[in-house]
Amino acid sequence: MKLLAVKVECSHELEDGLSFFMQDELDAQGIESRKRSDFVAEGQKHDSSLVELDDIENLPKDLELTAYFDYESADKKDLIKKIMDKIAEMKSYGLDTGEVSISTKEVADEDWNTAWQKYYHVIDFSRHLAIVPEWEDYQPAFSDQKLIRLDPGLAFGTGGHTTTQLVLLAMERALVKPMSVLDVGTGSGILAIAASKLGASQVLGTDISDEAVTAAKENIALNNIDSIDVRKANLLKDIDEKYDLIVANILADILLELIPDLDSHLNENGKVIFSGIDYLQLPKIEKALAENNFEIKMKMQEGRWIGLLIARKPD
Numbered sequence: 291m292k293l294l295a296v297k298v299e300c301s302h303e304l305e306d307g308l309s310f311f312m313q314d315e316l317d318a319q320g321i322e323s324r325k326r327s328d329f330v331a332e333g334q335k336h337d338s339s340l341v342e343l344d345d346i347e348n349l350p351k352d353l354e355l356t357a358y359f360d361y362e363s364a365d366k367k368d369l370i371k372k373i374m375d376k377i378a379e380m381k382s383y384g385l386d387t388g389e390v391s392i393s394t395k396e397v398a399d400e401d402w403n404t405a406w407q408k409y410y411h412v413i414d415f416s417r418h419l420a421i422v423p424e425w426e427d428y429q430p431a432f433s434d435q436k437l438i439r440l441d442p443g444l445a446f447g448t449g450g451h452t453t454t455q456l457v458l459l460a461m462e463r464a465l466v467k468p469m470s471v472l473d474v475g476t477g478s479g480i481l482a483i484a485a486s487k488l489g490a491s492q493v494l495g496t497d498i499s500d501e502a503v504t505a506a507k508e509n510i511a512l513n514n515i516d517s518i519d520v521r522k523a524n525l526l527k528d529i530d531e532k533y534d535l536i537v538a539n540i541l542a543d544i545l546l547e548l549i550p551d552l553d554s555h556l557n558e559n560g561k562v563i564f565s566g567i568d569y570l571q572l573p574k575i576e577k578a579l580a581e582n583n584f585e586i587k588m589k590m591q592e593g594r595w596i597g598l599l600i601a602r603k604p605d
């Protein structure tokens with residue numbers, strides 16, 4: 291599928307309002323935000339940093355928001371006009387817009403998937419887990435720290451993205467015994483592999499994308515694990531089994547489709563971990579969960595991303 295990428299360079303003061311507008315009113319399929327201040331903060335971390343400042347090409351002047359639209363149905367001129375009008379409206383509220391420029395380009399879907407993966411180094415994520423690119427050496431900080439070896443290829447999931455890390459954190463909390471785990475939207479397979487390394491008894495990873503299924507299988511083999519299956523599937527359709535833990539790091543609108551099918555795929559006392567939720571989209575997810583008899587046991591936020599640990603409401 292071809293995508294139209296619309297890049298808006300402006301002041302960081304517009305980030306929330308403009309992201310919300312492009313996602314909710316212009317129907318962007320995804321939004322990537324590059325903010326100078328984030329890179330500077332990452333660059334100041336010690337040697338476990340996810341991003342080396344010196345490696346960054348085209349460090350943004352302030353904020354770069356890139357929204358991705360379906361190429362076939364997008365009307366480029368109309369989108370630009372609506373974005374410019376919105377920026378003018380935000381200026382009239384007294385926001386500093388900075389120096390605004392808008393550019394567009396056509397990209398293959400894969401370019402979007404790999405956009406996160408440019409700066410990929412060892413991530414010594416926690417006491418229990420480190421994520422190690424296939425081509426790098428790493429000496430575990432603890433003798434029993436588990437290594438997730440990865441070559442994400444074209445699939446999403448290097449471990450560097452906040453949304454993935456929120457699931458890893460919640461999984462460390464939730465996996466208190468050898469559980470069966472379903473990883474919906476497995477991408478590179480990172481969460482399925484992490485679940486297995488954290489002691490899951492049996493894991494299924496699914497994805498709608500052929501590239502992801504291939505990448506996940508390769509990464510599972512790289513980690514010498516034989517208790518993980520990978521299957522192409524659209525959310526929970528065509529999945530018959532029940533699981534103790536279901537994890538899904540997918541954008542909020544797709545999670546909304548998944549919620550009604552959760553109950554029939556969860557064992558008794560089963561748990562669910564969601565990530566990929568922009569904080570502006572959280573109310574929709576909270577409402578849908580409540581309507582389907584689920585409650586939020588733990589809520590995590592990093593930047594604008596929300597991760598949730600969820601369970602059935604008690605009877």
Ligand SMILES: C[S@@+](CC[C@H](N)C(=O)[O-])C[C@H]1O[C@@H](n2cnc3c(N)ncnc32)[C@H](O)[C@@H]1O
Nearest residue numbers: 446447454475476477497498499502524525539
């Ligand atoms: C944000 S990535 C998450 C990858 C990995 N699990 C992680 O946490 O880093 C979302 C993944 O969901 C997959 N996906 C999107 N829509 C889907 C659907 N309807 N059913 C299954 N997978 C889907 C995408 O192909 C992509 O690999």
